[in-house]
Amino acid sequence: MAKMDTKTPRERYRTQVRAEIKEHAWAQIATTGASALSLNAIAKQMGMSGPALYRYYASRDELITELIRDAYRSLADTLHSAAVAGADLAALAHAVRGWALEDPQRYLLIYGTPVPGYHAPDDITLISSEIMTVLLDACTALPSDSPATPFDAHLADHRDWAGSHPAPPAVLHRALSFWTRLHGVLSLELAGQFAGMDFDPALLFAAELDDLLTH
């Protein structure tokens, strides 16, 4: 396919610098949050002066978009490799939780408060549908004996988002519940909303997951 030798040394240098920029960006985001990300600060940390960074990323937005893309990619890969290793829905849930706790701001970059005007490029939407596919597969593999709800009927007519996945409405419903419920616990935990209360969020997560699997 492509030339094996990672192309010219200049491009190698270029991609390496881009990677280094992203590493500093992640470090900064982890401590200050994405909204306070400063290209200037990154440049100084790397020993070069301000505008030099714009040779590698056209704008702050472009860098953040790339970070979002990488975050999605990382989550999709985590789930995919878990699924390949034979993970069931429960294992998938714990994989997501582990991934989120590894770097809370990375999770929140994807699923947290969005900037009103921002629209993710199509390739990112594609990755998110990859994730949904893994989820749907895992839900399909689960026995489903719950009665059809009104929402199930609605989903029978609104299943474009599942692409060509042959899952029945009940499975689509389960996938959505899985997503929203675990996100509910996880996002509140990561946002620190459970801070004062001293119960263990992991147990709430487990309880929600159990309820999801047995009902």
Add this chain to the structure above:
Amino acid sequence: MAKMDTKTPRERYRTQVRAEIKEHAWAQIATTGASALSLNAIAKQMGMSGPALYRYYASRDELITELIRDAYRSLADTLHSAAVAGADLAALAHAVRGWALEDPQRYLLIYGTPVPGYHAPDDITLISSEIMTVLLDACTALPSDSPATPFDAHLADHRDWAGSHPAPPAVLHRALSFWTRLHGVLSLELAGQFAGMDFDPALLFAAELDDLLTH
């Protein structure tokens, strides 16, 4: 109690300007998000020049904190008056959803991505416990026939956050599930994560609520 005459005309003017500043702030937040809130822009919109605003709010953080406080207050009032009007858990859920859809950024200001360093003042924490109390009351009023889970046992020993509320562990558990599940659907909807998929989020919300009430 206090002097009825809303105090001196100067203080009246002061509080009126503070209110006007907050109104402009909310308008700005609704369109640009809280992270892009600009004191300068607000000042210009009000026909006064930049630094004048610092007579009313010592810093950008102080203004945002006040907005957060007002948001919490508004949500607490909404829930409280609904409860007083005899709302059950389902009605409470719809009250929350209505309140959130009224101004998505206001909801996300409370429950969205937090700034890592930020710590809300105590009086805000107090309002949030007010909300929790209304929720616990509504959960108590509901029949509860589910078997005790391991998480229930854990909650029996970690119930400080419920204050002096006499709710049994199963009710505490239900309140937490109520909170996290509805937040799960709501936050993903408000964040636009359901954008591509064309199902109706209201029906997913209703389905989650129904599941919460019947199981």
Add this chain to the structure above:
DNA sequence: TAAGATTCGTGATACCTTCTAACTGAATCT
């Protein structure tokens, strides 16, 4: 190998932002 083209990094600059400081003028208090 030498010339030409490309690309990297720099400093200068424009225009934002938050926020402090010094000053003016008007309203309020004594």
Add this chain to the structure above:
DNA sequence: AGATTCAGTTAGAAGGTATCACGAATCTTA
């Protein structure tokens, strides 16, 4: 009436994004 308080102004520091023009290093090509 005189003193004080307080709103609002301009100026400016410090820091941010982003563009531009220029020197310097490197790659390509003849």
